Amino acid sequence: MRVPIASMMQESNTFSPVMTRYEDFNPVFGPAALERHQGRLTEMGGFLAVLEAAGKSAAPICAAWSITANRLVRRDFERLADEFASHLAAIPDPEGLLLSMHGAQTAEGEDDVEGHILKRARAVLGPDLPIVMTLDLHANITRTMVENATAICGYHTYPHVDMFEIGQKAARILLRTLEGKSRPTMAWRKLPLIVNAENQQTAHGPAQRLFAHAEELERTGAAEAVSIFPVQPWMDIEEMGSAVVVVTNGDSAAADEHARTIAQQFWDTRREFEVELTPVKEAIRLALEMEGGPVVLAESSDSTGSGSPGDSTGVLKDLLKAPLTGPAAIFLVDPDAVRILAAAGPGATTTLSMGGKYDTVNSAPVFVTGRVRMVSDGRWTPRVRGYNPGIETCMGTSVVFESGMVRILIAERSTMTVDPELFRSHGLDPCYMKIVVVKSPNGFRAGYEPIAKRIFVVDTPGVSSANFAAMPFHRVKRPIYPLDRDLSYRA
């Protein structure tokens, strides 16, 4: 008997101008999935560590991860889901399933990819085998997920640094279930609530207090897993909203009571998540007034980890005009500019337009004169705890272009910008920069707080804007806070 394990992860943003393709997931199947995650600090790495210690053998199904963007196109979604199901069906005598997903993945014609994958898994495994699923803290929990999973475990940290531990937790729940020591019972609450990502740090503030409650219930054994999900809010789908999920050992009344209490606590602290953003020009002025660096400007509205295309010029245009006293680094996605600059080659000086080509509503291209400093194949390996540490990623052909003091790392394709290693791998050490621009609302803090002199979350328009009222929501079920500010709610 073997325990199938699988991961398929992407966070969607239905406002993004960029669709997702099969290739964006870089999927591998069978033993290659195990190779990718063995010994890594990922959920799959956590599954493997626990199974191995228990003398169980894992049956790897797939490993697939994509940068955030809009829905996965229909044909590619069907291909990926079919491949998952056929590889699962090929495992002889499966004992259950350990499944690692994001929880906010959408495809063309499917608002709930996780629910769909769970149903496909149930169709193969039947109603009785345990399926334990791990999810990102920003998952959008749906009724289909709760009905088809045996237990759900979400991250407890943001910046997300506990993927390995959540994988371990899920694997232990599965093993105890197989041994007959646990009968997972889930209760949940869906809240008509979305909150800003910028102020969800689990190290302090309202999120810290909520997760301390969750940890306490787990530590005392009152619950097997307590998860709080402040949803990734940039999805215009009907069943969108925050959630709380509690798993107990066979005690449905206790699970329900804990879910109710935490959901109410979450609702009651909702106003504390509101965030004040700094205008770009003011952030740059304050940075230049300061001794040393780096000063980090977080452009959350163009977060490549929240579904934005990474091509906003909202900060770049002001950075180019600023009287910089030291080098500044910024990341930009622009395949056209990369093609032109890579052809010109290192050392070439030129003027070209860049950025603002995907999100033409919120951003416009800027003309930049500068010199090509480096051309690379865009391969780099994240180092800090968080997204896929130790697993090489590729953002396509990439160029470092310098214009005065501004170093623009331009890539063919999007990538996570939360890890200083992104710039370091291209000869730009953030420690020696006056200003570093990251495209992330909060995840960057794990890698940047230890080195940043000061952090400003800046105010630019974009498809992952903190200004929810400005987003074109049509399908989301109303009322929902803060789109409907006077809403009252009892869990």
Ligand SMILES: [Zn+2]
């Ligand atoms: Zn997240």
